[in-house]
Amino acid sequence: MDIKLPKGTHDIIGAEAEAFESIETMLKNVVRNYGYLPIRTPIFEHTELFTRSVGDSSDIVRKEMYTFDDKAQRSLTLRPELTAGVMRAIVENKLDATAALPIKLFYTGPAFRYDRPQLGRFRQFYQFGVENVGIAHPYQVAETISLGYEALRYLGFESMTLKINSLGDGPSRDQYKEALKGFYKNQLSAMCPDCQARYQTNPLRILDCKVPTDIAINEKAPKISKFLSPNAQRHFNQVLAALKLQKIPFELDDNLVRGLDYYADVVFEFNYKSPSGKSYGAIGGGGQYNHLVRELGGQPLAGVGFAFGEERIFSVMTEAGLLDDHLPHIDAVVMPLDEKQDEFAFTILQNLRRETIASESTFDHKPLKNQFKFAEKRGAIVALIIGDQEVKDQQVTLKNLNTQEQQKVAIGDLLSAVEKVLEQEGHHHSSGGGDGCGCDGDCN
Numbered sequence: 001m002d003i004k005l006p007k008g009t010h011d012i013i014g015a016e017a018e019a020f021e022s023i024e025t026m027l028k029n030v031v032r033n034y035g036y037l038p039i040r041t042p043i044f045e046h047t048e049l050f051t052r053s054v055g056d057s058s059d060i061v062r063k064e065m066y067t068f069d070d071k072a073q074r075s076l077t078l079r080p081e082l083t084a085g086v087m088r089a090i091v092e093n094k095l096d097a098t099a100a101l102p103i104k105l106f107y108t109g110p111a112f113r114y115d116r117p118q119l120g121r122f123r124q125f126y127q128f129g130v131e132n133v134g135i136a137h138p139y140q141v142a143e144t145i146s147l148g149y150e151a152l153r154y155l156g157f158e159s160m161t162l163k164i165n166s167l168g169d170g171p172s173r174d175q176y177k178e179a180l181k182g183f184y185k186n187q188l189s190a191m192c193p194d195c196q197a198r199y200q201t202n203p204l205r206i207l208d209c210k211v212p213t214d215i216a217i218n219e220k221a222p223k224i225s226k227f228l229s230p231n232a233q234r235h236f237n238q239v240l241a242a243l244k245l246q247k248i249p250f251e252l253d254d255n256l257v258r259g260l261d262y263y264a265d266v267v268f269e270f271n272y273k274s275p276s277g278k279s280y281g282a283i284g285g286g287g288q289y290n291h292l293v294r295e296l297g298g299q300p301l302a303g304v305g306f307a308f309g310e311e312r313i314f315s316v317m318t319e320a321g322l323l324d325d326h327l328p329h330i331d332a333v334v335m336p337l338d339e340k341q342d343e344f345a346f347t348i349l350q351n352l353r354r355e356t357i358a359s360e361s362t363f364d365h366k367p368l369k370n371q372f373k374f375a376e377k378r379g380a381i382v383a384l385i386i387g388d389q390e391v392k393d394q395q396v397t398l399k400n401l402n403t404q405e406q407q408k409v410a411i412g413d414l415l416s417a418v419e420k421v422l423e424q425e426g427h428h429h430s431s432g433g434g435d436g437c438g439c440d441g442d443c444n
């Protein structure tokens, strides 16, 4: 077969998939402390949801969406991010009108962008994010930024940078857009066609441009910080003061505008540069959105949120050696020497599994040397060898693969004997079952 992965996608298998799951579990532990509940929304939505929220003038909507017509000619789009779907769900399920505020939801799942694949950039990637909707106080913004910071600390990140900026409120941005138009008017002919279009639709988006000559022009452009209204400036100062109160370091970054149109007021990004100098791009980013819920037909609720890129977290943690050894290990291998012992071996194998002792058998009846090699590859601690004599005596030869010690164990004592060896060798399995967990009562 000659069919390969679509460009920009990747398979996540075995140990790597376990690592993704444990990253998600650790993040869930942190967000639950902040009162977040999970939400799952569809992977595809009506295209209009994204054009109206992420915005017509964003690169995501203009160039990066996987959009298709279904068989009834509805235009659908694979979600390029999850915030829009979460807001639609809040409005559609009337949470904005009935739930206690703030509504705090977290999610994890794939997102799709027709981006140019490179280090840390995929066309299907996983996000873990939170949305805090119905906020009324700058501390709720600071709390959400702190959550992102604390979550990365909990994963073991040490040197990350939190960049932060304010895009101001409506009046601030209207004035700023006018100033940008004035600035770009005479430079436009030297700029890329995309920027010429952005000039008409949303001059703020020109600041996102990645074309080197445009980046040089952008450096001289007016900065939003000079256009913040007194209200927006006060709000920004309060958020910064709350971060300082918690000793969360940040860098003010005038150039941080974020690529999605729904943002207003405070926006932020978490960046990380590895010791080897590799940069995987932003690890996560987010900000406030003050009109999204209302624009989708709901109550006028302000919100704030962010999302992490799980692939980027995984890469950083792998490089920094922060992930445990996630080799999917098993506890025991059952080794019948001949097919005559298969029935006896199979019964034992299934009994072990029922008692949550992760077990395997190849039933290949190869010489023990080969079966031990298989056990080693799978990280097993216990070998259970079964020959004719064992079946006759209703016993099993139990070998501790770490110490090489061997003993004969009567079938009735097998579970507790296996658990004892696993305990001795520091191999914890998930729970005990009938025989107790073998941990001397200190496992709760």
Ligand code: HAM
Pocket (backbone or CB within 6 Å): 080, 081, 082, 083, 113, 115, 120, 121, 122, 123, 124, 125, 127, 129, 130, 131, 259, 260, 281, 282, 283, 284, 285, 286, 287, 288, 304, 305, 306, 307, 308, 309, 310, 311, 312
């Ligand atoms: P975003 O900055 O577009 O924000 O994406 C969030 C994170 O997703 C990025 O920081 C990055 O780690 C990861 N990411 C984005 N694109 C790719 C890609 N092509 N390959 C791998 N990882 C990627 C949002 O999506 C907003 N919805 C965040 C938010 C939530 N704002 C408010 N609430």
